Amino acid sequence: MSNALKYTIRFTTYLLWALMIPGVAYLASLDFKISVALVGGIVGLGVVALCLLNFKLGYYIYITITLILPMLEKLYGTQISGGVVMDLLLLCTLAGSIFDQRKTGIKKIQWGKDPYLICTYLYILALMIQIANPYGANIFAWLFFMRVVLRAYIFLYLGLRVFSNREDVKTFFKYWLTICTLAAIYACIQQHYALLPFERAFAAKYPELFKTTIILAGIRIFSFMSDAAAFGIIMACNIVVIAILLTAKFATIGISRKLLLLVSLALHFLALGYSGTRTGYVMVPVGMMLFFLANMQKRNTILIAMGASLVALVILFGPFHGNPTIVRVRTAFLGKKQDASMDVRDENRHKVQPYIYSHPIGGGVMTTGVNSLKFHRGHQNANVQTDNGYLRAALETGWLGVLMLVAQFFFLIRMGVRNFFRLENELDKLFMIGIAAAIFEISLAQYTQEASTLIESSIMYNAFIAILLKMKYLYTLNA
Template sequence: MKDPLLVSFYLYFALLLIQMVNPEGANMAGWFIFIRVFFRNMLFVYLGLHVFNNLQDVRNFFKFWIVICTLAAIYACIQQWHGLLPYELSFMAKYPKKFNTTIILSGIRIFSFMSDAASFGIIMACNIVICMILLTAKINVLSLWKKISLIFIIIFHTLALGYSGTRTGYVMLPAGLLIFFMANLQKRNTILIAIAFGFCSLVILFGPFHSNPTIVRVRTAFLGKQDASMDVRDNNRHHIQPYIYEHPIGGGLMTTGGNALIFHPGHPLSNFQTDNGYLRAVLETGWLGMLLVAANYFYLIQIAVVNYFKLKNEIDKLLMIGIAAAVFEMALAQYAQDAATLVESSIMLNAFASIAIKIKYLYALNTQS
């Protein structure tokens, strides 16, 4: 009851209870759907707190996570190189609305065996940073063949991220590595990784590659001029600001986007496309809701960083700073889209939360190795 991260969860739940009587929009059916997702996340955190009983459990989880995500990355490369399988194309044709952002001018955004391309790209971006951080371990801690394996894993993940067409994921990479570089600039391996990453980035951004659609899309995330879609989003945010100021507890749950057309037809926010996790939070739950969402990210990053400096084993330290970097990436991704509510990314985020909390009380507070 005293942990700040868990307290922020409790306060957010209390705010959701208040939304049941929000005069601007209180629909019990929509409220139950929203609260179901919240309970799913909290249940996952609760299970994690009981599953991760020591640091070996954490290492085993990361082995499993990296392996299954590598399989997803390899399958994404197969989809890109050989095309989607017939049943995948049939599914896309049967449910076109589910894939309206998957087909773009440069081709099909690859989604592997995850729910959509955006979720897949976000997972790949987080894993690339975690694997690059593990690559900085000393050779006597992480053997040479394991480092070679990590290099191949990073290559497949990077290709998969490029094929996903998730521009948010492209921007997440340098942001996540920034956290790690700031904490480890005094180490030689960190400097080498930073130089290698910087060199590869410059080659991709300014190299003589002008016909590859994947590289062109990566460049537009960093060098492209502001397009019409960005102008529309900025105009929408400016237009909705008076509503935010006038409604301190928001307009109610499920009152934005397409959900409002189902649960709140005629609502002022009906069919308003937020394209932003923080904007959705402030519109539906008010300033307090947005601050609590931001507090969740802040406290999770803080706990992971403290664990990093408290633990003694190098691999455990790198896993903790990897969690901090990945969560920081997710916090940044929330500005571009509602990333944390996607199924796969929420599983990752909640697993990281339970790991950080459990390790804090098992090891970090006791300064044990």
């Protein structure tokens, strides 16, 4: 980007900020909402300028705004077109990365040979075919769906540009664990106050958005994110990553940072419990299992496994019967004789099995769940609540779609484990096995949630993929 353009953008930004002060003061006296919209517009222009000038900073701005946008909705008291905001920020950051000439090592990636990337191409091909699906072709539904898919892959591409060395990876984990720890703290505040006043007002105004949040056991805490399920999945993945980082030697991670990680781990555990996400409860031991298998020769690993098992036994069988959070955790592992939600899910799966067998290319995108009522009324799968990422893929994109989805998980986990054994730096190794364990967790969570496509968890998932790919081609193959 030329210096003239940089100076022009900076001058325009400063000028707009200077004009905002008297302008907002005058408009605020006329109408509060107009003043808020004006401030938002000016701040937005400043953010856009930052994304164009520094795409790495724009990457983190995009993540931050995406995570806190649901809370801004609740503060403002009305729904905001979040997709438009996300697309604008993402495109500005992409434009900034295109004009930026710094070396990022992205050319070292074997775009035509990497197994994960080949599966991704085939998955995109399966989605492209859906535009002509005779069982459920709707151009508007297809465009809406592909917009979300394209957004995820643009974010993945930006991650491949952002993570150009080890320091970039470390910076991301510092940022990610910090903002998620703040989310965990906010979740504890919500649990203490049973949601803040502006959140209760928003829930009263849009009760349909909180159908899965308010349950018999109480309120499922969602922090400043959009959904308790996405929040719980992120907390579960981070718990495993933090626990793995705590196994590092003191020469790699000092005692002061380990104490901070311990505090963060405790907050994450509390937040996961308050989220009421039973899938998240199961994800944690599954993720740790992969780490234990990769480190069975180490004494610390065995000691941690024994300690974690003891804590789990206390939670599952200890004399705690009045706490709704502990009761919900126990039902995730021990189950109940009568679980209405699981019974409904099993019944739905049995009903749609004949359809899956007779429709090898699926019934078309957006033909299940709530979206089907908007785009495909009258479709055989309309309003079928899959509650399962694999089942939705099988119903909408057929056998090829679900096979490519499973293959992507397999190659990502394999990549993470291989990077772990091939890298020599201890911190790099822990990052790799931590990411592999988190993706293993997400692959499991897909059975009960659409874990990899929820807005917030999708950000984490695609950032992790970008790190795996760059570490593979920068330090294990082309070093």
